[in-house]
Amino acid sequence: MSQDNIQFPEPLLQEVARQIAKFPEGKQKSALLSVLHLAQAHFGYLSEPVMDYVARLLHILPIEVYEVATFYSMYDTQPVGKVKLEVCRTGPCMIEGAEKIVSYIENKLGIKDGETTADGIFTLKTVECLGACGYAPMLQAGEKFHEHLTEAKVDELIEQYRKNPVANYLGLENHGA
Amino acid sequence: MSETNPKFKVTIDGVEVEVDPGTTILNAARLIGGDVVPPAMCYYSSLKGSGGKCRTCLVEVSKGSEKDPRPMPKLVASCSTPIMDGMEVKNKSSEKVMDARAGVVEMLLINHPLDCPVCDQAGECHLQDLAYEHGKSNTRYEFERRTFDKVDIGEYIKLHMTRCILCYRCVYTANQLTEQREHGVLKRGDAAEIGTFIEKNLKNDFIGNVIDVCPVGALTDKTFRFRSRVWYTKPMDAHRDCKCCSGKAVVWMIGDEVARVTARKDQYGEVKEFICNECRFDKKDKTDWTIEGPRHIDKHSVISANHYEVEAPAHTPLLNKA
Amino acid sequence: MERKLLLEHIGVEGIHTHDVYRKNGGYSAVEKALKTMSPDDVVEEVKKSGLRGRGGAGFPTGMKWSFIAKPEGVPRHFLCNADESEPGTFKDRYLMEKIPHLLIEGMILSSYALGCNQSYIYIRGEYMYVLQILEKAIAEAYANGWLGKNIKGSGFDLDLAVSTGAGAYICGEETALIESLEGKRGNPRIKPPFPAVKGLWDRPTVVNNVETIAAVVPIVNEGGDAYAQIGIGRSTGTKLISASGNVNKPGVYEITMGITVEEFIYSDKYLGGMKNGKKLKACVPGGSSVPILPHYLVCKTAAGEDRLMSYESLADGGFATGSMLGSGGFIVYDEDQCIVRNTWNFSRFYHHESCGQCSPCREGTGWMEKVLHRLEYGHGKMEDIDLLWDIQRKIEGNTICPLGDAAAWPVAAAIRHFREEFEWHVKEPKLCMTKNYGLVTEKIFETVKG
Numbered sequence: 001m002s003q004d005n006i007q008f009p010e011p012l013l014q015e016v017a018r019q020i021a022k023f024p025e026g027k028q029k030s031a032l033l034s035v036l037h038l039a040q041a042h043f044g045y046l047s048e049p050v051m052d053y054v055a056r057l058l059h060i061l062p063i064e065v066y067e068v069a070t071f072y073s074m075y076d077t078q079p080v081g082k083v084k085l086e087v088c089r090t091g092p093c094m095i096e097g098a099e100k101i102v103s104y105i106e107n108k109l110g111i112k113d114g115e116t117t118a119d120g121i122f123t124l125k126t127v128e129c130l131g132a133c134g135y136a137p138m139l140q141a142g143e144k145f146h147e148h149l150t151e152a153k154v155d156e157l158i159e160q161y162r163k164n165p166v167a168n169y170l171g172l173e174n175h176g177a
Numbered sequence: 178m179s180e181t182n183p184k185f186k187v188t189i190d191g192v193e194v195e196v197d198p199g200t201t202i203l204n205a206a207r208l209i210g211g212d213v214v215p216p217a218m219c220y221y222s223s224l225k226g227s228g229g230k231c232r233t234c235l236v237e238v239s240k241g242s243e244k245d246p247r248p249m250p251k252l253v254a255s256c257s258t259p260i261m262d263g264m265e266v267k268n269k270s271s272e273k274v275m276d277a278r279a280g281v282v283e284m285l286l287i288n289h290p291l292d293c294p295v296c297d298q299a300g301e302c303h304l305q306d307l308a309y310e311h312g313k314s315n316t317r318y319e320f321e322r323r324t325f326d327k328v329d330i331g332e333y334i335k336l337h338m339t340r341c342i343l344c345y346r347c348v349y350t351a352n353q354l355t356e357q358r359e360h361g362v363l364k365r366g367d368a369a370e371i372g373t374f375i376e377k378n379l380k381n382d383f384i385g386n387v388i389d390v391c392p393v394g395a396l397t398d399k400t401f402r403f404r405s406r407v408w409y410t411k412p413m414d415a416h417r418d419c420k421c422c423s424g425k426a427v428v429w430m431i432g433d434e435v436a437r438v439t440a441r442k443d444q445y446g447e448v449k450e451f452i453c454n455e456c457r458f459d460k461k462d463k464t465d466w467t468i469e470g471p472r473h474i475d476k477h478s479v480i481s482a483n484h485y486e487v488e489a490p491a492h493t494p495l496l497n498k499a
Numbered sequence: 500m501e502r503k504l505l506l507e508h509i510g511v512e513g514i515h516t517h518d519v520y521r522k523n524g525g526y527s528a529v530e531k532a533l534k535t536m537s538p539d540d541v542v543e544e545v546k547k548s549g550l551r552g553r554g555g556a557g558f559p560t561g562m563k564w565s566f567i568a569k570p571e572g573v574p575r576h577f578l579c580n581a582d583e584s585e586p587g588t589f590k591d592r593y594l595m596e597k598i599p600h601l602l603i604e605g606m607i608l609s610s611y612a613l614g615c616n617q618s619y620i621y622i623r624g625e626y627m628y629v630l631q632i633l634e635k636a637i638a639e640a641y642a643n644g645w646l647g648k649n650i651k652g653s654g655f656d657l658d659l660a661v662s663t664g665a666g667a668y669i670c671g672e673e674t675a676l677i678e679s680l681e682g683k684r685g686n687p688r689i690k691p692p693f694p695a696v697k698g699l700w701d702r703p704t705v706v707n708n709v710e711t712i713a714a715v716v717p718i719v720n721e722g723g724d725a726y727a728q729i730g731i732g733r734s735t736g737t738k739l740i741s742a743s744g745n746v747n748k749p750g751v752y753e754i755t756m757g758i759t760v761e762e763f764i765y766s767d768k769y770l771g772g773m774k775n776g777k778k779l780k781a782c783v784p785g786g787s788s789v790p791i792l793p794h795y796l797v798c799k800t801a802a803g804e805d806r807l808m809s810y811e812s813l814a815d816g817g818f819a820t821g822s823m824l825g826s827g828g829f830i831v832y833d834e835d836q837c838i839v840r841n842t843w844n845f846s847r848f849y850h851h852e853s854c855g856q857c858s859p860c861r862e863g864t865g866w867m868e869k870v871l872h873r874l875e876y877g878h879g880k881m882e883d884i885d886l887l888w889d890i891q892r893k894i895e896g897n898t899i900c901p902l903g904d905a906a907a908w909p910v911a912a913a914i915r916h917f918r919e920e921f922e923w924h925v926k927e928p929k930l931c932m933t934k935n936y937g938l939v940t941e942k943i944f945e946t947v948k949g
Contacts, residue, residue, distance in 0.1 A: 022660035024617070027700060032682035033665050037624065048375050060682075063361045066374035070363040071684040073666035073851075074624045090586045091787055091844050092743035092830050128668065128848050129586040129787075130625050133743035133828070134750045143627040229689030230856050232897055251896045257689045280893030284862035317886060320869045343855060362855075365667075365684070367865045369855035 006053040012038060016057055028058050032068055036075055045076040073127065081116040081123035082165040085157075086140045089126040092133035101137045101149050102126055108158065121165045122158070142166070185262040189213045189236075190270045202255035202266055203234055207445065214445075215268050216278075216307050218285070218392050219344035220256035221447055227349050228256035231342065232281045233307060237274050240265035252277055275311075282311040287318035288367065289393075290339050298394030300407040303446060304342060325370060330360065331378040333385060333399050333458045338370050341395035347371065347387035354451055355381035371395065382421055385457040389440050389448050400458050401429075401437035410436050412472035417465055421453035427472050428463075435461045441472075502729060504717040504737050505710070506753045509597050515632065517639035520600040526645055528719040529607050533653035536719070541612035545715060547723025549735035554580055554671070554708030555786060555826040556901075557810050560715075566695040567613055568703040575703040577615040579606060579712055580676055581622040581629075584668040586787035586848060587828025590739035591709035593751040595622075595629050599636035605712035606659055607645060608719055613705055616656050621676050624665040633661050668852035672900045673706040674698075675854065686856050687900035708826075710739050731757030734809035738824070744782075744831035747771035760784070760806040760813075761798040764831065777833035780938055781917075784813050785825020787845050788905030790912030791838070792822050795941045818912065837935045838920050842913040843871035849906035860903040863894040867910055874921060877928030884921050888914055916942070 008016065015038060019031040035054050036046060043050045051065040058065075069075045087093075087102050102113065105124055109117050116123040132138040135147035139157075146157055184195040187205050190213040196205045204222070206214045215236055220228030228234075234256050238249035243263025252274060255266070268274055286308060293299045325338035343362065348371070351358040359379050363372045373379070379387075388396050410429040417424045429437045438457045440448040460466065513519035520526070532541055546561030567575060579602065583591040595602055602620070610618045622630050637659055640646045648656045667685045669675045674688035677699050698704020714736060718726045727735045734756040743749045746764065748771040754763065763769045764779070773779055782797045783789060800806050801820035806813065813824045832841070850864040867890050873879045891907035898904070914921060920936040 022619075022662065024700075027681070029682035030662065030680055033624070033679065034663050037627070037663065037665065051374075058682075061358060063358055063373070064682075066363055066372075067361045067684055068682065070374070071365045071667065071854075072624070072664070075665055089844075090848050091783075091841055092587055094844050095744060095832065095836050095841070127666075128851055129584060131583050131589040131592045131623070133587050133589055133830070134741060135589075136743060136749075140625060145628075229899060230858070232857050232859055232899075235897060254689065254899075257691075259691065277893065277897050280897065281858055284858045284866075284893070287862055287866060318866065320866075342858065343861065345856075362684070364855075366850065366853040366855040367861050369861070 006043070006049050008038070008042060008057075012042060020058070029060050029064070032058060032060070032065065033072070036065070036069055040075060044082075045079050047077070051077075079116075082121050083141055083161045084123045084125055086125045086127045086130070088128070088130045088132065088136070088138050088140075090129035090133075093129075093136040093138060096136035098126075098137040101139070101151075101154060104151050104154055105158075108154070121162060185260055185264075187260040187262075187264045187266065189266045190268050196260060198262075199259055202236060202238075202253070202258050202260055202264075203228075205260050206255065206266075206268065213268050215255045216303070216310075217256050217445070218303055218307065218342060219346060221346050221349070221390055223447065223449070224346060224349040224353060224390070227344075227346055229254045231285070231344055233278060233285075235274060235277050235281070237267040237271040238264060239267050239271075279311050279313070282307055283313070283317070285342050286312060287316065288323040289342075290322060290324070292340070296337075296340065296394040297397045297402055297407075298340075298391075301446075302394060303392035323367060328372075329399070330373060331380055331384070333454070334379060334388060335397050335399050335402060336371060337395050337397065338372070339395075340393050341371055342393055343369055343371070344392055346390040346392070347396055350387050350390050351379070351381075351384065354383040354386055357381070382453045382455070383451060385454045386440065386448065386451045388457075389442065389451075392446070398437055398439075398457070400461070404436050405431055412474060414441065414469040414472050415466035416469065417456065417460060417467060419453060419456055421455060423450045423452070424456060425450055426452050426456055426466075428466055428468070430463075433463055435463055435466070501755060502737065503753045504726075504729070505594065505601065505713050505739065506598070506751075514598050515596075515600070515636065517600060517636065517643055520598070521643075524720075525600050526604055526643075528716045529604055529611075529645060530651065532608055532611055532719050533651055533655060538612045538614055541608060541715075541719060544718055544723035545612070548714075548718040548726035549723075549730075549733060550711065550714055550718060550726070551734075551810065552708060553710035553714065553738065553826070555585060555788075557824065560707065560711055563695075563707075564609075564613060564705060566693070567705050568696045569614070570703070573702055574617060575613060575615045576699045576705075577606070577610045577613050577618040578673075578676065578680065578699065578704060578706045579618070579620040579709060580671060580673065580706050581620050581626070581709050582664055582668075582671040582676060583626075583709070583826075584623055584671050584852075585826045585828055586845065587743055587783060587830040588741050588786050588826045589743075590741045590751050590827060592626055592629055593741075594709060594713060594739065595626075596632055599633050600640065601713045601716055602633070602709055603636055603640050603645070603659065605715045607650070607657055608715045609705075609707065609712055610657050610659075611655055612715075615705075616658065618657060618659050619680060619699075620659070620661045621670070621680050622661055622663055623670070624663050627663065630661050630663055637661065667854075668848075669854045669900070669902055672902065675900065676706060677704060684854070686854050687902075689899060729755060731807065731809050732811055734811060734824075738808070738827055740808070740827040740829050742770050742829045742831070744829075745774045745777060745833035745836070746831045747774050754808055756807075756809045758808050759798070760808060763808055763829075764798070770831070773831070773833055775833075777835065778938060779831065780834045780836055781832040781838065783822070783828070783830040783832075783909075785823045786828030787830070787848065788908055789823040789825040790818055790821070790908055791841075791916065792912075793916040793939055793941075796820055796916075818908070819915070822912070834937055835935055837875070837931075838913055838917040838939075839871065839875045839924050839931075842910055843868065843875045845909045846871050846906065849902065853902060853906070857899045857903070859894045860898045860906065863890050863903070864906045866890055867894075867906070871910070874924050875931075877924065877931055879921075879925045879928075881922065881925050883925070884914060884918065 019034040020028045023030040055062045055065045137149045138147040215234040217234045218231035235252040236255045242261030360373045415428045440452045508523045550560045551557045670679045670685040675685040679685045694704040765772045779794045800815040810824045815821045846868040850868040853864045855861040891910040894903045895907035924931045
C-alpha cells in the first residue's frame, strides 16, 4: 500500500466526522480508538501508512497512533486473514473445553494459534475473556459472538465463512465500504 | 504558623521538616537529605507527569496528618504523594518498605541483562546503585530473559531496549523539550518497549537529553560508546556561548581530549539545565569550551564511591560537601 | 420477598426498543426526577439506598458522587464503565443488549444528579455489536426528547455518546478508562489527583459501572429507603450474578442480596446444581481476581454459618477463609477441574493484561505465569510454591492500580487452600499430566481473634 492509496471513501469520512463530533472541540484525539477500528476494518490491518493517515485525519502525531495501536489487543499491525476466529481461552471457557476447540480448529485449518491459512481467509487467535463465560466455549468472528461451541458448530461456522468471508466490525457495509 | 505563609510539618524517619503545601514526600525528604531520601528511578522533578511508575520510592505513611492521624493502608509512592500537615513517614525505618523495595529491585532486575561490564552506563547507573544497595547477589529467576535488538535512533543515540526499565522519562523529555515527539512506548505489559515503530531518526535540537535522563544504559551517546569507562574520565564543569541553550555542561576528559559532553546533574542525577545537541555531540574539542574546574560528583554515584576500586582522579572530590 | 428491579421486563418482546420500554414504565424515573427532584435530591436518594458499586469494589455510590468537585465554570463528566472484562463476568453485556434504555435512563438520572451535560458510555471493543444496539437506543432517546437540549422542558441538557475500547482489561480501571477515552494507551493514572477532581480532560469526573447506573432507575422510582429495605444489612438491593462453570444452568441472574450460596448453586430456580452429578470442588464467587474458595468454604463460612450472596458474608473470614462478591462473576468448579491449571490460566490472563507501567506488575505477572506453567506441566519444584507466594506478596499493594492485587489474590488463595494439590504436581510430575487431583481435604481453621 503506498501512501497515495490510503484514503477512506466518503461514507467512512462521514463516519470519522461523526466519531469526532462526539467530543468537544479540540478533543478529537478521543475518536482515535474508533477511527482505528474503522481503518482496520476497511484496510485489513493497521499498516504504517494507514496509521499515519489516521494521525493526519485527527491532527495528532504519528507516534500517538503507534502507541495506541500497539497497546490494544484488537488491533493488528500485521496482515491477517479476512476472518479472524478469536477463541476465548480464559478460565470459565477453558474448563468448558476451549482448549479442545482450539486444537480442533488448528487441525481442521492446518494452522496454529496466531497463524493465517494459505488462502488468506482465516486467522486463528486465542484471546482473553470476551464476557461470554456462561455460554462457553465461544469464539468471536468479526463482531459476532458464537457461543456453546461444539465441533459440529465449528464445522458449520468455517463452512459459512469460507463461502462468505466477511466478518468486519462496525457493520461497515452500512457505510458503503 | 503564620497564616500568610502556612507551612506543613512532616516527619520522615524521625526527622522533622517544614515544607510548602503541595510538596511531595520525596521532595520533602530531599530537603532533609541523606539516608531518609527514597531512591527514585522514574521521577524527575523537571519533567511534568513523571513518577509513580517504578515503585522504588514507596514509603510507609504511619500517620496521615494531624487532622486524620490514621495510617495509610498501603505503601505510597513518595514521588507523587503530597504531604499533609503533621504527616509521619517511614522510609528506611520501615521493614515493610525495605521488604517492598527489595521486591521492586528484584522485579527490575529479573529481565535486566546485567551486562554492566560492557555497559557504558556502568559507574553512573541508578539501577546499579539501587541493586548495590537493595539487591541480592543471586537471582531466583530461572527463565530466559527478555531481549530486544539494539537500534540506532538517529546518528547520535543508541537504544538498548533490553536494559530499559520503562521509566518513561525519555518520553516526557521528548514531549516537553522538543517540538515533535517521535518516539514513545509501544506495546504493553512486559512486551512494552521504547520505540519509534518504524526506524526513525530522532532529530531535534534537544533530543540528546534523553541520554541524560535515562537512569540506565538504555539510551547511550553513540559518540562516546565504548570509548572509556566513565571512571577513567575526568569530569570538568565547562561552558560555551551557545545560541540554542545555556551552554553550561560537563565535559568528560581523557587527557586533553573531550570524550563526551553531558548536562550538569545534581546529587539525584537530575539535569537542571538541559543542553542542545550541538553542545553535546558536536563540540568535542577542548577549545570549544571554557573549562571552569573539576566537576563535583556526589556520593550517589559509584564514580566516586570507588566500588570498582579504581583510584578516582586526584582532583575529583570524593565526598558530598554536605 | 423476591423482586427483580433491573430485569423485571427482560422477557417482554421488543423491550430493547424505546416504545416498548416506555410502555412498561420506562423513563418514569427521569420524568419524576426532572419534575419533582433537585439534583441533590437524587444524590440523597442514592445515598439512602445504600447502593454500592457493582463493578467489583463495592464502594458506596452516593458517597462517590458526593466527592465530585464543582469548580465554577468547569464542565463535569459522567462516564459509564461498560468495559466489562473480568473473567467470569458477563452481566453488563446482557443488560445492555437486552434492555439498553435502562442504562440510558440511569445515565440521564446520574448525569442530572451530578450536573453533567456531556456523558459517555465507554464500552469494550469486543462488544461492538452491543455498541450498535446502544447507539440505536440513544438515537431513539434523542428522538423522544429524553436526551439533548432542555429535556422535557426541565432546562436540563444532556448529550450522551458511546465510545469504544479495543481490547484491554485494564481499561476497566477508571483512570485507565479515562485515558483510553482521551484516545491514549490504557495506562492507569497515578493518584492523587482522583477523577472526582481531575478526570476526563482534567475535569471533575465520576465513573460508574453499567449495573450501578441501571440501579439508580428503581432507586429514583421507588425511593432510596424502599431500595434499602431489599437485601441484607449493608448489601442492599438486588445484584446481577454472572454464573459460569460446571453447573446445570449458567447465565445471568438477578438475585436479592442475602439468599444463601447453597440455594443459588443447587436450587432449580438458579443454577440447578452441579452438572453431571459431579461434586463441587471450588468456587470463585466474584470474578477471577477474588480468592477461590474450596468446597467446604463455599456454602458455609469457617464459623459454620450459612454463606450468603452478599458483600459481607462472601468476605466473612477475610482472605483466610473468605472471598469477595466482587463483580458477581460466579465461577463453579467440579471435582474434575485442576486448580493449578486454573491458577496458571488466570495468571496468564493478568500477565497478558498488565499495562506494563509499574515494575512489580509488569515483571511479576509474567514471572508468576512462568512458574505456574512449569508446575502445571510437571517441571515444578517444591520451592516454586513458596516462590510464587513471595512474588504475589511483592506485587500486592505495591502497584499503581488494583490490577496488581487482582493478579496476586488468585495465586495466594489457590496456594492457601490447595497447597497439597500444588505439592502433588511436584511429587507426581507424570501423573499430573493425565489425571486430576480431585477434592482437597478440609482444613481446620483456628478462630482468629481480634
